[in-house]
Amino acid sequence: MRLESGLVQRVILLGVFTLNMFSAVTMLAGTQLPSPALLITYWGKEMASPKGLEIADPNTGKIVANVPISCKGWPHLVVASADGKLAFVSVMFYAHDFKDPSQILNGYISVIDLEELKEKRCVELGPDSVPHGLFFGGGKLYITAEGQQLIERYDPATDKIDWRMGMSGMGGHMIAVKKDVSKIFVANTVSDVVTVLEPWDHQGNRGPHVTFHPWMQKMIPVGKGPEGISMSPDEKEVWTADRRDGTLSIIDVVSEEVVKTIQMKIKDAVRVKITPDGKKVLVGDAATGELLIYDLPARNEIKRIENVGLNIHDIAFSPDSSRAYVTAHNESHVAVVDLNKLELESRITTSPRPEGVAWVDTK
Amino acid sequence: MALETSFIRRVVLLSAFASAAMMTMPAAAQVPSPALLIACWGNGAGSLQIADPAMMKVVVSVPLGSLRPHGIAVSPNGKVAYVTLGDVAMGQRAGASDEIPEDYISVIDLVARKELRRVVIGPGSWPFSIVLVRGKLYYTAEGYGLVGRYDPVRNQIDQMIGTGQIRSHSLAVSKDGEHIFIANGYSDNVSTIGLWDVPASQRVPGLAHLDTDLIPRWFASTIPVGHEPEGIALSPDDKEAWVLGRGDGSLSIIDVATNKILRTLDLKMKEPFRLAFSADGKRVLIVSHRDTNVLMFDAVARKEIKRIHIGSEIVYQGIIAPDGSHAFVSVVGDDRVAVIDMNTLEVTGSISTSAQPAAMAWAASDRM
Numbered sequence: 001m002r003l004e005s006g007l008v009q010r011v012i013l014l015g016v017f018t019l020n021m022f023s024a025v026t027m028l029a030g031t032q033l034p035s036p037a038l039l040i041t042y043w044g045k046e047m048a049s050p051k052g053l054e055i056a057d058p059n060t061g062k063i064v065a066n067v068p069i070s071c072k073g074w075p076h077l078v079v080a081s082a083d084g085k086l087a088f089v090s091v092m093f094y095a096h097d098f099k100d101p102s103q104i105l106n107g108y109i110s111v112i113d114l115e116e117l118k119e120k121r122c123v124e125l126g127p128d129s130v131p132h133g134l135f136f137g138g139g140k141l142y143i144t145a146e147g148q149q150l151i152e153r154y155d156p157a158t159d160k161i162d163w164r165m166g167m168s169g170m171g172g173h174m175i176a177v178k179k180d181v182s183k184i185f186v187a188n189t190v191s192d193v194v195t196v197l198e199p200w201d202h203q204g205n206r207g208p209h210v211t212f213h214p215w216m217q218k219m220i221p222v223g224k225g226p227e228g229i230s231m232s233p234d235e236k237e238v239w240t241a242d243r244r245d246g247t248l249s250i251i252d253v254v255s256e257e258v259v260k261t262i263q264m265k266i267k268d269a270v271r272v273k274i275t276p277d278g279k280k281v282l283v284g285d286a287a288t289g290e291l292l293i294y295d296l297p298a299r300n301e302i303k304r305i306e307n308v309g310l311n312i313h314d315i316a317f318s319p320d321s322s323r324a325y326v327t328a329h330n331e332s333h334v335a336v337v338d339l340n341k342l343e344l345e346s347r348i349t350t351s352p353r354p355e356g357v358a359w360v361d362t363k
Numbered sequence: 364m365a366l367e368t369s370f371i372r373r374v375v376l377l378s379a380f381a382s383a384a385m386m387t388m389p390a391a392a393q394v395p396s397p398a399l400l401i402a403c404w405g406n407g408a409g410s411l412q413i414a415d416p417a418m419m420k421v422v423v424s425v426p427l428g429s430l431r432p433h434g435i436a437v438s439p440n441g442k443v444a445y446v447t448l449g450d451v452a453m454g455q456r457a458g459a460s461d462e463i464p465e466d467y468i469s470v471i472d473l474v475a476r477k478e479l480r481r482v483v484i485g486p487g488s489w490p491f492s493i494v495l496v497r498g499k500l501y502y503t504a505e506g507y508g509l510v511g512r513y514d515p516v517r518n519q520i521d522q523m524i525g526t527g528q529i530r531s532h533s534l535a536v537s538k539d540g541e542h543i544f545i546a547n548g549y550s551d552n553v554s555t556i557g558l559w560d561v562p563a564s565q566r567v568p569g570l571a572h573l574d575t576d577l578i579p580r581w582f583a584s585t586i587p588v589g590h591e592p593e594g595i596a597l598s599p600d601d602k603e604a605w606v607l608g609r610g611d612g613s614l615s616i617i618d619v620a621t622n623k624i625l626r627t628l629d630l631k632m633k634e635p636f637r638l639a640f641s642a643d644g645k646r647v648l649i650v651s652h653r654d655t656n657v658l659m660f661d662a663v664a665r666k667e668i669k670r671i672h673i674g675s676e677i678v679y680q681g682i683i684a685p686d687g688s689h690a691f692v693s694v695v696g697d698d699r700v701a702v703i704d705m706n707t708l709e710v711t712g713s714i715s716t717s718a719q720p721a722a723m724a725w726a727a728s729d730r731m
Contacts, residue, residue, distance in 0.1 A: 127521050149525035149583070150509060162463075162486055166508035166525020170583065195527065217527055 031065045033114045035363045038316065038325055038348070039087050040334060041075040041356040051075050053089060053112055054350055058318065058325070058359075061336065061348045071108035071122035077174075077314060077356035079134040079141070080114065084362035086156060087112040088141050090131040091122070107131040107145060109154060114360065123154055125161070133174035133229075137181045144172045144186055151175070151184060153199065167195045168219055176231040176238050183253065185238045187226040193219040194226060194240060194249075196256050218256050223247035228271035232296065233278045241272035241283055248272065248283065250299070262299060264292060270312060277321040280339060284312030284326060291326060291335075293342060303342040308335045316357040327354040394423065394473050397685055397727035400444055401693060401700060402432035404719035411435070411446055411471055412716055413726070416684060416691065419702060419714050423476050427469060434493040434534075435724035436500055437473075438515075444471040444726065445500055445515070447490035448481070463487040468502065468513060473726055482513055482520070492534035492545075501536045503545060510534065510545055510556065524581055526554040533594055533637075537601040542619055544604045546592035552585040553592060553606055553615075555622050586622055589613030594637040598662065599644040607635040607649065614649075616665070626665065632658060637680045641687050646705075648690050650681040657681055657692055659708055669708045673701050679721040693720040 034057040043051035052075065055065040069075050071091040078089045089110040107129030108122045125131050130147035140162070141154040149172050153163040171190030177183070186195045197217035223242025226249065231238050237259075238251040246269050248262040267287035274281050274296060281294040289310040293303040309328020316325045323345070324337040333347040334357060395415040403410050403424075409432045413423040430448035437444050446469045466488045467481040484490045489506035499521070500513040508531055512522035530548030537543075543556040589608025592615070597604050603625065604617040612635060614628040634653040640646070640662060649658040656670040657678060677696040683705065684690070690703040691714075700714040700723070 126523055127519075129523075145523075148509070148523045149527065150507075150523060164485060164488070164504075164507040164509060164523070164525075166527045166531070168525075168527025168585075172525075 031117060033084075033117065033360070033362065034059075034064060035084070036318070036359060036361040037064075037114075038334065039078045039080060039114075039356075039358045039360055040327065040348075040350055040354050041069075041078050041089050042332075042351040042354045043074045044352050050351065052351075053078065053087060053110075054354075055117070056334065056348050056350075058323070058336075061346055063348070063350060065117050066351070067112055067117050067119060069110045069112075069119055071110045071119075072106065073108060075110065075355060076132060077134050078358045079136045080358055080360040081136055081156065082139070084360045085114055086120075087114055087358070087360070088134055088136065088154075088156075089356070090134055090143060092130045092132065107147065109141065109143060111156065114362075121159070123159070123161075125152060133172075133186070135175050135177040135184075137177055137179060142175060142177060142181070142184065144175055146172055151186065151197070163199055165197060165199070165217075167197065168217060169193045169195050173227050174229050176229045178231070178235050178253070185229060185231070185251070187222075187229040187240050189225050189227045189243065191219075192222060192224050192226065192242075194222050194229070194238070194251060195219055220251055220256055220258060222249035222251070222258060223261060228269065228273070228283070230272050230274045230281070232274050233276055237296075239272050239274060239281055241269040243269055248281075248294070260299060262294075264301070266290075266292060271315055273315040273317070273324075275321040275324075275339065276317050276319055279321065282315050282324055282326075282337075284308070284315060286311050286313075286329075289328065289331075291324075291337060293339075305337060305342065305344055308337065308344060309333055309347075313355045314357045316359045318359060319361065325357050325359070327357045329353050329355060394441075394476070394726070396441060397725050398441070398473070399691060399700070399714075400435050400437065400473075400724045400726055401714075401716055401720045402435055402446060402722040403717035404431050404695070404721055405717045406719060408717075409448070410717050411444060411469075412720070413473065413476070414700070414714050414716070416689065416702075416714075419712050421714060421716055424717065425471055425476055425478060427478065430464075430466070432469070433491050433722060434502070435722050436493040436495040437724050437726045438495065441726040441728040442472070442474050443479075443515075444473055444724070445469070445493055445495065445513075446471060447484075447493050447502060449489045449491070450487070466490050466504075466506070468493065468500065470515070480518075482518070484511070484520075491532050494534055494536045496536045496538060496540045499540070501534060501540075501543060503531050503534045505531050510543060510554075524556055524583065526556075526583065528552060528554055528585065533592075535595045535597045535604055537597060537619065539601075542597075542601070544595055544597070544606075544617070546588075546595040546606055547585070548591050548593060548609070550585070551590055551592065551610075552587050553595065553604070553617065554583060554585055555617075556581055556583045584622065586617060586624065588615040588617075588624070589627065594635065594649075596638050596640055596647075599640055599642060605638055605640075605647065607638055609634050609636060609652070628665065630658065632656075636678065639680075639682045639690075641683045641705075642685050643687060646683070648681040648683055648692075650678040650692055652677055652679075654678075657703075659690075671703055671708055671710065673710065680723050682723050682725070685725055685727060691723060693723055695719050695721055 038056040052068040073091040076090040091108040093105040107125040128147040129145040133144040135142040169188035169191035225244030226240040228241035250260040270286040271284040283292040291308040309331045311329035326335040338345040399414040401412040409427040433447040463486040488504040528547035528550040533546040545554040590610030593609040594607040636652040647660040659668040681692040692701040702712040
């Protein structure tokens with residue numbers, strides 16, 4: 001009996017403490033976005049759990065603000081607009097969320113005002129859209145809608161989806177895009193190909209009556225289960241992490257062909273990210289929590305860092321390539337990796353289940 | 364005297380007014396059943412015309428504005444038509460700075476003879492074919508390389524699936540809504556999409572090993588067919604999909620159960636464009652964009668019955684009346700719809716229309 005009430009008390013105390021912590025982070029009056037800042041999406045275990053976008057100061061390693069997300073579903077990945085004023089979060093449902101098979105569940109983009117640290121709106125992407133990969137370029141947001149096998153483009157100025165394009169293949173998940181949006185590479189997890197395409201209104205040559213379509217898409221066979229995808233900063237190579245066979249596929253951006261395949265010793269190669277200086281390639285193993293670091297020009301593994309965190313979901317970099325920030329979905333932290341020393345430096349504690357991470361610099 | 368003149372003037376004016384009104388919307392005109400709906404491009408002033416097939420004349424015209432009306436679908440009670448509207452200048456647009464207008468599905472009340480609303484499909488989406496199956500409208504958006512589904516009751520697009528193919532143009536959907544076929548004009552293939560209301564992993568045994576969380580509720584693949592596939596139609600029993608190769612004059616017959624090509628035939632026809640089955644599934648009417656003849660085909664024996672001289676090129680579509688008595692062929696270049704007697708297989712008359720008659724459909728009330 002005493003034990004029981006003690007337990008109850010502890011649970012209540014814990015609850016109050018958690019609530020206080022949560023509100024302390026959200027309610028800080030006059031909180032501003034630090035610059036630079038890390039944007040981290042998170043969601044709790046249950047649909048009703050708190051979910052949102054946390055803002056961390058990479059200089060202090062502390063969460064300084066928390067912006068709740070109201071769009072229905074699980075917040076996934078995040079990107080910021082070029083001016084750092086807006087953040088966009090893909091919010092999706094998984095198939096196992098469908099209790100009633102005929103139920104229609106929308107996908108959303110949560111648009112977050114980073115100056116006011118407030119969610120501005122939920123952009124509806126349509127039933128079964130399952131949005132994932134995001135890229136911001138030319139003032140517009142590019143989104144993969146995996147459930148519809150589409151690329152969609154959202155214009156934040158007009159609050160409209162102004163372009164869509166169907167993709168061949170299935171499971172169009174994450175994207176790597178040239179800065180001028182002249183080529184979009186999409187990793188298709190189900191059909192084991194990378195689709196490369198171009199918006200047809202991008203080069204001025206548009207319309208169904210021209211026999212050559214600049215947006216004509218090509219499918220590039222890669223390893224099995226390509227999911228993570230990243231473009232080198234010189235825009236010469238695209239690397240995919242192939243989840244089901246543990247390979248890295250290196251695609252030449254001009255010829256649109258695989259030029260090299262690397263077999264890794266890895267259990268679940270979920271993400272690949274190339275550093276901003278183009279020298280290193282990071283691969284996250286979701287199953288073991290290891291981070292594999294490859295030398296890009298030499299194309300070989302130079303270091304394997306253990307205990308980065310289980311269920312790695314995303315990787316961001318400081319612009320000087322000195323640090324990597326890795327979300328560990330199952331361990332509620334973002335691991336900070338020193339890329340000069342090639343070692344785990346620290347951990348930023350986050351709300352439960354961090355997913356996407358992005359670096360934003362407004363100065 | 365003065366009074367009389369004024370009276371006569373008024374009568375003349377009134378009758379002039381009345382006849383002007385009659386041209387577009389005669390007050391007393393009833394929508395016939397079945398009615399033949401004809402989408403006219405009208406050189407930039409599009410309309411949906413409602414013709415009485417027995418009287419062989421257009422009785423009502425619903426103006427649709429500057430966008431080009433493409434495909435037509437009709438509600439089972441014959442009261443509402445859905446017409447895809449696309450920007451005509453799409454192909455000619457050169458500058459990236461040109462603003463791309465919205466394209467739509469127009470919802471038209473055939474009884475009130477007016478447009479009710481427009482469903483936004485997206486700028487440059489170029490919606491084309493439209494088919495109504497089990498209360499939902501399936502459409503191709505060629506500019507976006509996708510097939511979409513619009514629920515008119517919820518007034519909501521409830522599904523979109525990318526084909527990733529070039530010129531996803533014509534569409535055929537089985538009556539149960541589970542098989543979708545799309546002719547992809549510049550990819551020389553047909554997309555086949557199985558759509559269902561349970562996750563694909565539970566439906567397709569071959570996908571069971573995959574991450575079930577991420578699999579959408581459909582499965583798509585492609586079937587290579589002849590060059591520049593254009594017209595596509597399902598046999599009334601939904602067992603075969605017939606596809607015309609506009610570029611090579613071919614006819615490919617796909618087995619719906621296996622998604623395999625059963626047969627490929629050379630139609631010996633320039634640019635076969637559209638085809639239509641008779642309601643009993645015995646005959647198929649094939650029209651060409653560059654031939655002065657249309658082709659009546661025996662669907663069972665899979666051979667030509669007769670080539671019927673229409674006298675004009677640039678035929679757009681041919682359809683067969685629900686009772687099988689007549690066929691109707693829209694002649695874009697001649698502003699008319701030619702009427703063919705299905706017994707004699709001769710042209711027996713024609714319906715004058717607005718400029719550039721193109722897609723056609725039947726609207727029949729429930730009583731039919």
